[in-house]
Amino acid sequence: MNEDWLASARTLSKALPYLQRYDGATVVIKFGGNAMGDDAEMASFARDIVLMKHVGINPVVVHGGGPMINEMLARLDIQSEFVGGKRVTDAATVEVVEMVLSGRVNKRIVQAINAEGGRAVGISGKDAGLMVCEQTNPDLGFVGTPVEMNPDFLHSLAAAGTIPVIAPIGAGREGETFNVNGDTAAGAIAAALNADRLLLLTDVSGVKDADGEVLSEITPDEARKLTAEGVIAGGMIPKTETALHAMENGVRAVVILDGRAPNACLLELLTEHGAGTLIKA
Numbered sequence: 001m002n003e004d005w006l007a008s009a010r011t012l013s014k015a016l017p018y019l020q021r022y023d024g025a026t027v028v029i030k031f032g033g034n035a036m037g038d039d040a041e042m043a044s045f046a047r048d049i050v051l052m053k054h055v056g057i058n059p060v061v062v063h064g065g066g067p068m069i070n071e072m073l074a075r076l077d078i079q080s081e082f083v084g085g086k087r088v089t090d091a092a093t094v095e096v097v098e099m100v101l102s103g104r105v106n107k108r109i110v111q112a113i114n115a116e117g118g119r120a121v122g123i124s125g126k127d128a129g130l131m132v133c134e135q136t137n138p139d140l141g142f143v144g145t146p147v148e149m150n151p152d153f154l155h156s157l158a159a160a161g162t163i164p165v166i167a168p169i170g171a172g173r174e175g176e177t178f179n180v181n182g183d184t185a186a187g188a189i190a191a192a193l194n195a196d197r198l199l200l201l202t203d204v205s206g207v208k209d210a211d212g213e214v215l216s217e218i219t220p221d222e223a224r225k226l227t228a229e230g231v232i233a234g235g236m237i238p239k240t241e242t243a244l245h246a247m248e249n250g251v252r253a254v255v256i257l258d259g260r261a262p263n264a265c266l267l268e269l270l271t272e273h274g275a276g277t278l279i280k281a
């Protein structure tokens with residue numbers, strides 16, 4: 001008997017309980033700019049998303065694109081700075097942020113998913129009032145906090161067999177355009193959908209302890225303790241804060257994992273040990 005076939009059959013039989021567990025589940029995947037990698041890594045991510053849809057999971061992709069925004073701002077000679085993990089966003093900057101995120105980055109992901117046989121639909125928080133925002137803090141300019149969501153629109157996209165790919169741009173009630181941190185947007189969308197899982201894809205294997213070892217599972221209290229001790233620092237702070245906030249608002253569990261690792265999403269959902277760090281009460 002063909003050895004490859006046997007190995008695939010064994011893998012599949014082990015995955016069966018997980019396929020049953022996630023049948024009909026909603027999984028929100030935050031795809032950060034640093035997790036995107038080259039075309040081959042993008043294609044691998046897209047294959048995972050399409051496979052999820054085929055086996056009965058409802059994937060909802062929310063993306064970032066910080067490095068791509070930086071590149072375009074540099075080309076246009078516009079200076080940019082971050083305060084507390086958020087980009088200070090003036091009127092000129094928000095135009096570039098929307099063009100890069102809703103344009104190039106969103107369509108690159110949509111095209112990659114469709115090339116793998118999926119039916120992705122690229123939108124932003126502006127479409128169908130998906131994510132109405134208010135200004136986060138006047139010092140940050142056009143940075144928004146989601147205050148009102150339209151999950152029904154996402155349910156209808158899933159029911160139509162499509163995969164929503166969402167750029168983290170929100171509309172204000174006075175016609176403003178708001179730049180929303182990708183993790184914040186993903187958390188708000190996952191909460192509005194009462195998602196079974198929120199996967200935060202980044203460029204490290206998971207949350208590390210003081211010795212640099214990746215922790216396979218932590219509780220919200222342990223995450224708070226690691227932050228107070230300074231072990232969780234930098235860009236990992238807003239990520240774990242998003243995770244805890246999403247869990248307080250209806251998301252069952254959150255996983256922080258390396259989006260560039262082959263089959264990261266599928267390994268997380270369909271194997272016993274998963275991938276990355278599971279944050280669960």
Ligand SMILES: Nc1ncnc2c1ncn2[C@@H]1O[C@H](COP(=O)(O)OP(=O)(O)O)[C@@H](O)[C@H]1O
Pocket residue numbers: 032033034035064066201202203204206207208209231232233234235236237239
């Ligand atoms: N305890 C920790 N475990 C893992 N990464 C950490 C930790 N503390 C700080 N970090 C940093 O957080 C970074 C991830 O955040 P960030 O760069 O903002 O990700 P992204 O761009 O994917 O949103 C990691 O690359 C790492 O340098």
Ligand SMILES: CC(=O)N[C@@H](CCC(=O)OP(=O)(O)O)C(=O)O
Pocket residue numbers: 031032033034063064065066067069085086087097143144168179180181182183
């Ligand atoms: C307010 C704010 O900071 N918005 C982010 C939006 C993109 C993002 O979050 O991208 P990553 O997920 O790749 O970091 C920004 O302007 O960079």
